[in-house]
Amino acid sequence: MSDSCRSGQSSCCCSGNSCSVDSSCCCAQTEPWVTGSVDTPAGSVPIISTTLTRTDMFGAWKVRWGIGRMNYTIDSGLYAVGEPKADSPVLVSANYKLTFDTLRKELSGLDCWLLILDTKGVNVWCAAGKGTFGTDELVRQIEKTGLGAIVSHKRLILPQLGASGIDGTQVSRRTGFAVAFGPVRAGDIKQYLSSGNNASEEMRTVNFTAWDRLKLTPIEIVTAARQAVPAFAALFLLNLFAARPFELNTFIIYLGSALMGTFATPLLLPYIPVKMFAFKGGILGLLWGFAASAFFGFYSRAALLALFGYILISMSISAWYAMNFTGSSTYTSPSGVMKEMKIALPFISGAAAVGGVLLVLFHIFGL
Amino acid sequence: MVHQYLEDVVTLEMDAKKCVGCGRCIDVCPHRVLTVMDGKANIVNKNRCIECGACALNCPVGALSVDAGVGCASAIVKSWFTGGEPSCDCGGGDCC
CATH class of the missing domain: 3.40.50.11600 (Rossmann fold)
Incomplete structure (x- = not known):
């Protein structure tokens, strides 16, 4: 040498x-x-x-x-x-x-x-x-x-x-x-x-196979996990004043909806029959919200606020992370992403805001 | 499984009068948007265009134009806060 x-x-x-x-x-x-x-x-x-x-x-x-x-x-x-x-x-x-x-x-x-x-x-x-x-x-x-x-x-x-x-x-x-x-x-x-x-x-020709998509999901999950830290810190503080404190089930619902957006949506991308990434994620978030709420027993008159709150929050979290996957995909144009964002962002932020208010009423004020 | 994104949004345009039919745009397009017919390039798959700008940059006579950029939501969100153009600057894995 x-x-x-x-x-x-x-x-x-x-x-x-x-x-x-x-x-x-x-x-x-x-x-x-x-x-x-x-x-x-x-x-x-x-x-x-x-x-x-x-x-x-x-x-x-x-x-x-x-x-x-x-x-x-x-x-x-x-x-x-x-x-x-x-x-x-x-x-x-x-x-x-x-x-x-x-x-x-x-x-x-x-x-x-x-x-x-x-x-x-x-x-x-x-x-x-x-x-x-x-x-x-x-x-x-x-x-x-x-x-x-x-x-x-x-x-x-x-x-x-x-x-x-x-x-x-x-x-x-x-x-x-x-x-x-x-x-x-x-x-x-x-x-x-x-x-x-x-x-x-x-x-x-550029492809985007299931394996291509799978390789990109770890970094999406890591990013989502980092962003979740302040959210959980906020819940921890809110628990000091809560009538019905946030428990493990909140954590699991959050985790599941983040995984719907960062993992399930990328993997199932071409099989979810809508074109916008946010709506692909929104659909999976909605399904997860329904399933998790059933599992945690929110289908009752007393927990109606929690039921709708968690479903809306799940939808918006999953939709948000799915929308971010446009950046990892190989087939989205900036004009398309801009159009998607203009349509999807009002839904995502609206669902997050309404869901957040419902959960505050349920957990903090005990309604 | 073929991926399809939103339709009728792409800014790709082609000036057939300028085109010399060299075929360079066809080489560089990652989604087979263009093809050469009768000695001229033709946009045949406009909805598949991702506006990467490779064809316009490599056209020797400036026959193609496109508002090029990155199709990345987080880059666009970031550009709203920082001003300036959206760019692939996520620092994460293969961001685009």
């Missing part, structure tokens, strides 16, 4: 906390997934492994649950896969470690270059939307890494979903490198390369 810094890498750009541990500027060389280095006219380039270790998989699991999410980055710059030559293809990707791992495990047996843009640890599609996986950053990395001196051709292969941030025409005008947009999914890259850079319709 080379001791010298990677060419063009003038400052330390280590990810996460590794800077404080390793004072040299060659952090990438010490990453466990770096297996060696290859000498090029523009300096030494680290070779990366295409096999994921248990640490990589545990890291992926952790960020899905929101643990250490903000530090899950790798250094931007140029990497080598296999034994790339001057005529080997150049793939471009983002410096989110989850993205990087998803990509490199699909590159086994290939010889290619990997140009990683600094997207601040955000995946390609999201970063393209923000502009960090963008034309300027790509041009900057091409110049910084000296790519023009390393490869003999003038072609870059970008993930298709980077296209909302990168103007291929601009890139070729500014650097001479022509941009080809490859497939949406890393798993199709080998087929794309072996078919002479042709992507089928299927390879160009």
Whole structure:
């Protein structure tokens, strides 16, 4: 392994906390997934492994649950896969470690270059939307890494979903490198390369399978759990004045309705026969509210306020979290989401307000 | 199972006079909204458009226009409080 810094890498750009541990500027060389280095006219380039270790998989699991999410980055710059030559293809990707791992495990047996843009640890599609996986950053990395001196051709292969941030025409005008947009999914890259850079319709289409949706639910649940803390703190305080204190059943109803919005709605998304996410969530929240109220015995004349209060609150909590899942979905337009919010927010806030008043009357005033 | 979102809301527009039929928009569209017919791009699946802006950005002659952005409710809510454009800035997992 080379001791010298990677060419063009003038400052330390280590990810996460590794800077404080390793004072040299060659952090990438010490990453466990770096297996060696290859000498090029523009300096030494680290070779990366295409096999994921248990640490990589545990890291992926952790960020899905929101643990250490903000530090899950790798250094931007140029990497080598296999034994790339001057005529080997150049793939471009983002410096989110989850993205990087998803990509490199699909590159086994290939010889290619990997140009990683600094997207601040955000995946390609999201970063393209923000502009960090963008034309300027790509041009900057091409110049910084000296790519023009390393490869003999003038072609870059970008993930298709980077296209909302990168103007291929601009890139070729500014650097001479022509941009080809490859497939949406890393798993199709080998087929794309072996078919002479042709992507089928299927390879160009974004899906949103049950498994895709399931992978996104942990972070929704964690977010909802964080937001629930102040709500429960408020209930705890209210209990000091309550005629009928809030009990475990309130907690369970709340938990259930949050899970309806953050877990059940995403999973059942295409099977709930309305289009707006909030109404999908509202329906499941309504069902949960009915079921839980039956279980806790609110179907009585004495508990009528609680019955309606809990049903309304369940609906609004579930609808709210379901509506937030528009951001994780792959098929909602901003114009559509804006329209949905204009229609759904009055219902959500209205149901929450009326439900809240009913529960205050029932619990605090004992009506 | 095909996902369907709200209809008749999308801002995607196409100026057929400018189009040179290069097909770049068809390559980059993640929902197969466009197709080339008789040497020109055509919007054939407008309701499936998510307004990501990839086609308009990569059109070499500016034939496509769309009010691009992120289809994310929490980003829109956040933009109401902070001012400015809604952006994918949730910091959570894959936010979009």
